Amino acid sequence: MEPFANLTLPEKEALRKTLREEFDRICAKNLKLNMARGKPGTEQLNLVSGILTVLTDPTDCVCDDLDVRNYGNLSGLPAAKRLFAEILGCKPEQCFIGGSASLQLMYDLIAKAYTHGLRHSERPWSQEPKVKWLCPAPGYDRHFGISNHFGMELLTVPMTAEGPDMDLVEELVKDPTVKGIWCVPKYSNPQGIVYSEKTVSRIAALKPAAPDFTVMWDNAYCVHEVFGEYLPFPDILSMCAAVGNPDMVYEFASTSKITFPGAGISVMATSEDNQTYLQGLLKYQIISYDKVNQLRHVRFLKDKTHTIEVMAKHAEVLRPKFACVLDTLAREVGPLGLATWENPKGGYFVSVNTLPGLAKRTLALCAEAGVTMTAAGATYPYGKDPADSNIRIAPSYPGLEELQQAMEVFCLCLKLAALEQVG
């Protein structure tokens, strides 16, 4: 295969016609393939369904001298705090245990900043004339969605191979209306980038003008290796505390991609002072999240070592799927000079950057051919990718055969989009 750039115009037009015919044949098949969301596949759910039977008897339901079936313990089961603290490297007292969605804990934190203010806020953010928020991009659409939902101005910070562009971040936080930043520090969504130690140190040591500047540290993929051994990662809470920023960071994680996405548990880890302040607000909202399910997770996952063993089983299922995506891209698109992509070692996504202006058209063609993907632009603030280039591929949900088919459709659509652009 020749890079498209080397083809003459008539060669391009001839190739476009051939590919269009192939595309039409595929459309006729009425495929229904989905690579839109980082959703574990059924094989993965079956791997962890032993969690259904770890508690079967009333006597199983006592832990830390608590009957988990009854009311109480706003901040969650102590044993669940110990489990998450060990996984994240923080302290149990820094943990608040939530329900099936860490998204909810993140939303609620921002909502409380908006309605009541955080510990160091001068006033609730709803009373601020302007709130700006830093959005490393490409990033996670649901993060940007929360900020946008609360009327913030979203500032794009480009991602580098080491994490967000920290020169720019350090500059932007001098503006007191800049109130925070979204981070997915390990196996970032969608690129799978692991923030370097230097980046993490610079984030911990930020000197923002806003007294209530907030680092939303969404450690969603903290134990989510796909290729290779478990990769240790620094504890942001102690790093922030060490440089005089103890209350600046809120770390989030969940078991959504460890046990069941629809029935996991989640955590918000932050300084004990922040916990005291926030639990003073949270007590109006909830008695406690589901403690029976918290105990199920404690009994099933046991500790960090065993959790990593469970994750190794997930990786066995995910590895061939990631390989399929990466191999197909390398074979079908690589030689043509149409796109570049990351080779993630973990997380749930492969991030593809097409030549400028091809993402939307590629995904429109995919949709026509029955392949659903995350919308083009979703990885950027306001859903607008200025280069119309970034595409997020989520390989986890389809079976391997379906995935192979979907990837071939995707590559065909990308080629076709590139050739149409010429015309």
Place this chain on the structure above:
Amino acid sequence: MEPFANLTLPEKEALRKTLREEFDRICAKNLKLNMARGKPGTEQLNLVSGILTVLTDPTDCVCDDLDVRNYGNLSGLPAAKRLFAEILGCKPEQCFIGGSASLQLMYDLIAKAYTHGLRHSERPWSQEPKVKWLCPAPGYDRHFGISNHFGMELLTVPMTAEGPDMDLVEELVKDPTVKGIWCVPKYSNPQGIVYSEKTVSRIAALKPAAPDFTVMWDNAYCVHEVFGEYLPFPDILSMCAAVGNPDMVYEFASTSKITFPGAGISVMATSEDNQTYLQGLLKYQIISYDKVNQLRHVRFLKDKTHTIEVMAKHAEVLRPKFACVLDTLAREVGPLGLATWENPKGGYFVSVNTLPGLAKRTLALCAEAGVTMTAAGATYPYGKDPADSNIRIAPSYPGLEELQQAMEVFCLCLKLAALEQVG
């Protein structure tokens, strides 16, 4: 026993001394008894622990063509909607299924009114110069807590034997800054009053000045009979719709006192238009509440008939406890003219009204003697009972023997408080 009013001063003083000696003997026992919260007892939790084993295998986890283990279905499992709709008498499409606390759904609704406004709001309530809220009292402290937390002005509406004083409610809703009312329509907290059909009709037919006036219909005790058969209750949603107020009411219920308080499911039922509007906001907050637990509840409770059978078993445990409270009051306090109380047929509480000015002192004495009760005043807005009279007794958690002991201490403390007042 003679009513205290008939005693001479020296007789009162002599009696006070005798009772004080008895009180001191009790204090020396270092009791630790708790009648503070409507918390089911262990026997009740054991009754329903079969719910732990209704789902044991991956194949059990499919319902309505959904694998409940995975992501998706913001508004909850359709089968859970059907279950709650049957119990409440509304439609499944009107139901949003939540997590372990209906409190959370109530808080979130008010929070969304505050941050974004409800469907008919002219602006978010955070932008209103003033928001007032109607609080039938005595009522539920956590309700008043939410309103207070969002800076509302709480207006007390006296309870009558048929529910809130509707003449007053109809008058107050003419003020456009009055945005809503808290209601516990069946076996109200704490009095156990069942709103009459006439009251329910008048609430449904309110003509409030505020376009976004909100009836928070907390049907927490919808199937919670203690004495006698299941009592049918009208569906407020269709009643509101019938008189042109389809979007005015939000009904809440949960399984907290049906299965496990710490691990139940909850529901918010409202018009489909409200659901569409609200789910447009909720999608930023959560992927879905725990659907595996929703399915557990569907499999365990089955339908309304079976749910009522489960509740009959709870009632068998609760009946002797309620009888103990009522009998002890009748025996120890009744003849003395110191207090009146309701005789609830369901719910979780007995509400006692002492002579004015005795509630705080009675509960302070109880605390000294090792008996914890809901704080005096808690049943009124701002925690302030103007008559210092209302006391909420929660008989469900202690064992029968402990409860008997606690009630005797309570009656002693009430008598002592009354005699101290004279002095």
